[in-house]
Amino acid sequence: MSRDAILGGIRRGLRRGPLPEDQAMALRARLAAHPRHLLPARTRLPRPALIEQFAGYLQREFATLARVTAAGDVPGAVADYLAAENLAPVLVMAPHPALRALAWSQQPRLTIREGRAEATDVIGLQHGYAGVAETGTLMLPGGPERPTTLNLLCETEIVVLRASRIVGAYEEAWDLLRAEGGGGMLPRNVMFVTGPSRSADIESVLELGAHGPRRLHVVLIEDDPAARD
Amino acid sequence: MHVTSPQFKQNADRAMADVGLQTALARTQAGFPARRAAAVAALPEFEALREAGKQIKDHSLAHLDFYLDTFAANVERAGGRIHWCATAEAARDAALAICQEAGARTATKGKSMISEEIGLNDFLAANGVTPVETDLGEYILQLRHEPPSHIIAPAFHLNRADWEASFRAAHRDLPADRVFSERRDILAEARARLRAQFLAADVGITGANFLVAETGSSVLVTNEGNGDLTQTLPRVHIVLASIEKVVPTLEDATTLLRLLARSATGQDASVYTTFSTGARRPADPDGPAAYHVVLLDNGRSAMVGTEFQDMLRCIRCAACMNHCPVYGTVGGHSYGWVYPGPMGSVLTPSLIGVDQAGQLPNASTFCGKCESVCPVKIPLPNLMRHWREREFERHLTPATLRRNLALWAWFARRPAAYRLATRAGAAVLGILGRRRGRLAYLPLAGGWTEGRDLPAPEGDTFFARHARAERQRVGG
Ligand code: SF4
Numbered sequence: 001m002s003r004d005a006i007l008g009g010i011r012r013g014l015r016r017g018p019l020p021e022d023q024a025m026a027l028r029a030r031l032a033a034h035p036r037h038l039l040p041a042r043t044r045l046p047r048p049a050l051i052e053q054f055a056g057y058l059q060r061e062f063a064t065l066a067r068v069t070a071a072g073d074v075p076g077a078v079a080d081y082l083a084a085e086n087l088a089p090v091l092v093m094a095p096h097p098a099l100r101a102l103a104w105s106q107q108p109r110l111t112i113r114e115g116r117a118e119a120t121d122v123i124g125l126q127h128g129y130a131g132v133a134e135t136g137t138l139m140l141p142g143g144p145e146r147p148t149t150l151n152l153l154c155e156t157e158i159v160v161l162r163a164s165r166i167v168g169a170y171e172e173a174w175d176l177l178r179a180e181g182g183g184g185m186l187p188r189n190v191m192f193v194t195g196p197s198r199s200a201d202i203e204s205v206l207e208l209g210a211h212g213p214r215r216l217h218v219v220l221i222e223d224d225p226a227a228r229d
Numbered sequence: 230m231h232v233t234s235p236q237f238k239q240n241a242d243r244a245m246a247d248v249g250l251q252t253a254l255a256r257t258q259a260g261f262p263a264r265r266a267a268a269v270a271a272l273p274e275f276e277a278l279r280e281a282g283k284q285i286k287d288h289s290l291a292h293l294d295f296y297l298d299t300f301a302a303n304v305e306r307a308g309g310r311i312h313w314c315a316t317a318e319a320a321r322d323a324a325l326a327i328c329q330e331a332g333a334r335t336a337t338k339g340k341s342m343i344s345e346e347i348g349l350n351d352f353l354a355a356n357g358v359t360p361v362e363t364d365l366g367e368y369i370l371q372l373r374h375e376p377p378s379h380i381i382a383p384a385f386h387l388n389r390a391d392w393e394a395s396f397r398a399a400h401r402d403l404p405a406d407r408v409f410s411e412r413r414d415i416l417a418e419a420r421a422r423l424r425a426q427f428l429a430a431d432v433g434i435t436g437a438n439f440l441v442a443e444t445g446s447s448v449l450v451t452n453e454g455n456g457d458l459t460q461t462l463p464r465v466h467i468v469l470a471s472i473e474k475v476v477p478t479l480e481d482a483t484t485l486l487r488l489l490a491r492s493a494t495g496q497d498a499s500v501y502t503t504f505s506t507g508a509r510r511p512a513d514p515d516g517p518a519a520y521h522v523v524l525l526d527n528g529r530s531a532m533v534g535t536e537f538q539d540m541l542r543c544i545r546c547a548a549c550m551n552h553c554p555v556y557g558t559v560g561g562h563s564y565g566w567v568y569p570g571p572m573g574s575v576l577t578p579s580l581i582g583v584d585q586a587g588q589l590p591n592a593s594t595f596c597g598k599c600e601s602v603c604p605v606k607i608p609l610p611n612l613m614r615h616w617r618e619r620e621f622e623r624h625l626t627p628a629t630l631r632r633n634l635a636l637w638a639w640f641a642r643r644p645a646a647y648r649l650a651t652r653a654g655a656a657v658l659g660i661l662g663r664r665r666g667r668l669a670y671l672p673l674a675g676g677w678t679e680g681r682d683l684p685a686p687e688g689d690t691f692f693a694r695h696a697r698a699e700r701q702r703v704g705g
Binding site for chain 1: 247256260273274281292296298302303313315364366382383385412416420424427428442443444452455461462466472478494496497498499504505508509513515516530532534538583604639
């Protein structure tokens with residue numbers, strides 16, 4: 001069959017048969033240990049600098065940022081953002097316990113539905129799993145509490161992220177997911193998002209709002225004691 | 230795809246006289262290198278990362294059989310299916326079979342060079358499945374029936390007037406007097422058109438920038454988000470990937486990702502980098518119910534262990550063509566097949582044969598710029614030199630070419646004789662090759678096999694296999 005033909009062709013090129021068991025064991029050990037390679041210095045900064053770097057790169061990539069001191073301030077920050085952008089205050093929200101626990105009822109201006117995004121939804125509210133400071137990137141693993149469609153279908157995506165969940169390098173984000181994710185299998189979909197959707201296909205000029213969100217807004221909860229002076 | 234590589238010189242003459250193309254080239258050949266240089270300057274570790282990237286790919290290729298098997302096992306563990314495809318035909322058939330099994334009428338597509346390589350769109354369309362390209366550049370090329378001219382900026386050669394004209398011609402239900410005053414208006418029209426397609430499609434087909442053995446994931450990098458809509462909304466997700474895309478771990482993929490976006494567009498990271506693993510899980514609110522990986526060889530395993538193995542490190546960033554004075558003069562279409570620029574000049578002869586693409590390795594000034602920017606340190610000028618030497622040794626003169634073509638033409642005009650000869654030939658080759666599974670000598674093609682081994686047919690012809698497949702389809 002094709003598998004055998006392809007693997008056989010590779011082995012002939014490598015001038016050997018199937019890998020001897022001792023070598024296969026060494027490779028399995030490498031997979032299990034998944035060693036890191038060089039981490040850039042920009043991922044090794046003290047936490048306050050790391051968080052500022054995250055904020056800086058995020059905005060350089062055309063996302064916007066609001067910083068609040070406590071989770072209780074999130075609903076107000078969301079309402080304020082929508083008002084400032086002149087957007088109708090109707091949202092679809094990820095059914096994540098941390099978002100559900102917020103005092104939305106204090107913001108009667110907002111109409112909120114929970115669930116995945118549908119084609120008709122205009123504003124999505126997503127739960128940020130982690131932030132990666134080296135590029136100003138959001139890590140958004142899909143799952144029942146964090147629908148992937150919320151990252152894609154709405155014109156405006158708002159992500160709520162805790163500063164304590166900002167890491168320096170992608171490798172650290174992977175380690176968070178390995179430690180917290182269930183059973184050694186990745187979620188179906190792990191998205192890293194750096195700014196709103198864009199294209200430079202027309203005459204090599206960058207335009208925002210290709211097929212994904214035109215606006216990406218992050219509400220950052222400054223909950224990291226190590227990050228305060 | 231129709232191959233025009235043998236007419237490289239004529240193609241190049243035409244390209245140099247094409248004013249629109251030259252305008253576009255002037256724009257991109259300045260923009261890409263400047264953006265890459267700025268991104269590289271902002272990361273002091275870039276040079277060290279290039280070496281790390283090279284070593285990761287070399288390690289992966291030295292154990293490619295092991296990592297492919299590991300990848301396949303983990304895809305299946307996550308509820309996906311693997312389709313091992315030795316040839317372009319096998320990959321087309323596999324993709325079509327999945328579409329048919331899903332009862333698909335339309336398939337949305339993310340940008341995939343493998344799809345171009347195997348000619349998937351025409352094949353699907355001929356078999357009742359309408360393919361819809363969703364990358365903005367690929368979308369307009371599909372409207373215009375043109376091949377891509379660049380591996381990451383497929384429609385860079387078009388100017389705004391071309392976009393407007395194509396959209397007016399294709400979107401006839403929209404008001405004829407609408408105004409495209411800015412590029413944004415073109416983008417908005419495409420977004421609205423394609424949104425409906427994303428929602429209606431039964432199958433989504435994407436490529437993959439990497440495959441991760443550790444987790445069984447495919448990795449897709451885009452800026453538009455079209456690839457993610459393609460792999461999230463339809464019921465079925467098909468990944469088209471070639472065998473050399475596999476790397477061992479998430480850490481290995483991460484290091485290569487640090488190189489990819491910077492080398493390609495000069496971004497620190499592309500907007501969307503997505504790891505897809507298997508099918509939607511029972512509690513997931515969205516995502517495809519089925520996940521398939523069509524794993525394509527198509528000549529790559531024959532490069533392993535040869536001096537061209539280095540080419541299999543390529544991560545398709547396009548830096549080599551963005552910095553190439555030849556590409557900058559003649560553009561992508563001149564190369565006559567899927568892969569242009571320095572990487573194409575090395576890869577194309579390996580994949581479609583030096584008899585078709587023998588001119589491409591000559592399309593070089595040997596300035597060395599490509600090698601100096603390649604994020605995985607592929608010695609592109611040296612590999613082009615290897616091809617030139619081979620072509621010289623093989624004495625591929627117009628006279629032998631003419632003789633072989635005349636012979637082929639004689640058979641081609643006589644279908645019965647062609648079938649008979651290929652059946653007899655395949656049987657003989659099957660016997661000859663059985664001992665090693667690979668043929669170091671092929672009658673009538675001494676020149677071709679001097680430089681490469683031909684995988685031995687399994688004692689059967691395409692016609693015979695096709696007929697058998699037909700019978701099985703009819704039978705049940
Ligand atoms: S050969 Fe190197 S520079 Fe060219 S596309 Fe491949 S990885 Fe990029």
